[in-house]
Amino acid sequence: MLRKAKVKKKDKVLILAGKDKGKTGIVLDVDLKKERVLVEGINYVKKHVRPNPGAGIQGGIEEMEAPIHISNVMVICPECGKPTRVGRKELKDGKRVRICKKCNGMIDKA
Known part of the structure; x- marks a missing residue:
């Protein structure tokens, strides 16, 4: 059963764990089935790409953002600017x- 995510697209989040701990970024995508989020500029990985002349793809090593687990991010309240529970x-x-649990401000624009 899918749980409702407390993180949505375009939320500003703080990274709590991993190699990018302490950084902030904007959520680009949320995958509820896998419980993962894709955050802009966070968790860069290198992917080896095979050349495909028919499609005009040149081979090499490409850097891309990889998803991280939803439990490793915390929403930053737009009103008080602090990371908070939702x-x-x-x-x-x-x-x-x-709503923000610290200042009781609204995270969603009503």
């Missing part, structure tokens, strides 16, 4: 938004 709250009009 809570949920229902507004009076019935919309559900994510």
